[in-house]
Amino acid sequence: MNILQINTSARAFENGQGSHSTRLANELSAALLARHAGATHTVRDLARQPHPVLDEATLGALFTPAEQRSAEQAARVALDDALIAQVQAADVLVLGSPMYNLGITAQLKNWIDAISRARVTFEYTATGPRGLLTGKTVYVVLSRGGIWRDQPADTQVPYLRGILAFLGMTDVHFIYAEGMAMGPDAEAAGLASARAQIDELLSGAVA
Secondary structure (H helix, E strand, O other): OEEEEEEOOOOOOEOOEOOHHHHHHHHHHHHHHHHOOOOEEEEEEOOOOOOOOOOHHHHHHHOOOHHHOOHHHHHHHHHHHHHHHHHHHOOEEEEEEEOEOOEOOHHHHHHHHHHOOEOOOEEEEOOEEEEOOOOOEEEEEEEOOOOOOOOOOOOHHHHHHHHHHHOOOOEEEEEEEOOOOOOHHHHHHHHHHHHHHHHHHHHHHHO
């Protein structure tokens, strides 16, 4: 099993301090490694290794045939190629996804834009789009300051479920850590709930 962990908080996690989503993603990955002998674990931390945005220059590079790209264009496309290769090689993805201003982080959006490439990770057919990143299990660790689960204002889950399915990843499980900004008791309860969800999911996965 090849586990790919993507940390998408703007905050680094050091010495047990920092992003709740990264903390829980670390714990989930560790639990997977403990359950699967010989598994590998790769971490892409977008706080430590920010990925550039999809801008006009990047679009120009992507739409220029490979043999005609300048050295600068080739280097920019290579950054996206590296992220795509990581996802293609993964059997399991662990995404840490905090809620920022009712949505996903810019770091996560940049990663999604980088791995979403026509004829590589998805394609359009006569019957509609088809995702090419199939056969993967995805765990998304959501951390929120308030309580948003199953609420109409929760934009994260519908978007992530939709874009991951568009790319071919339909075996997706969400772990909710909520109430993180509602006081120490709510924070502790939210973390305990998320850990219980992880235990339940992984117990079912190996049953």
